[in-house]
Amino acid sequence: MNITCESHRTAIVISLTGELTADSEDQFKRTVQDAWNKSPSNVILDCEDLDMIDSIGLESFLWLSELLAQSNHQLRCANVNETIAQIFEFTRLDRVFSVHDEIEEAARSIGS
Secondary structure, X not given: OEEEEEEOOOEEEEEEEEEEOHHXXXXXXXXXXXXXXXXXXXXXXXXXXXXXXXXXXXXXXXXXXXXXXXXXXXXXXXXXXXXXXXXXHHOOHHHOOEEEOOHXXXXXXXXX
């Protein structure tokens, strides 16, 4: 799992590459928490290069959503590939996560 974070005007964009599984949960949470502590903001998860996510990875997304909600910030997912979209659908998390085709679209949706 490779994670990069960039702060933008309306959100922190977190790009995920590889697999978000139990093996990478701690890295994901630590990296996201560090980025968010430096600049509390909305978060956009760029899932374009996210190949796979397991139940622990999904729990990590839920953890982040709850963390943001506690301070009135929002989570958006962008560039979700078909495999991840199907996982969201099967787990009904497509009703929880706001999914967008592009980062720019996700950024425009924040606050609405």
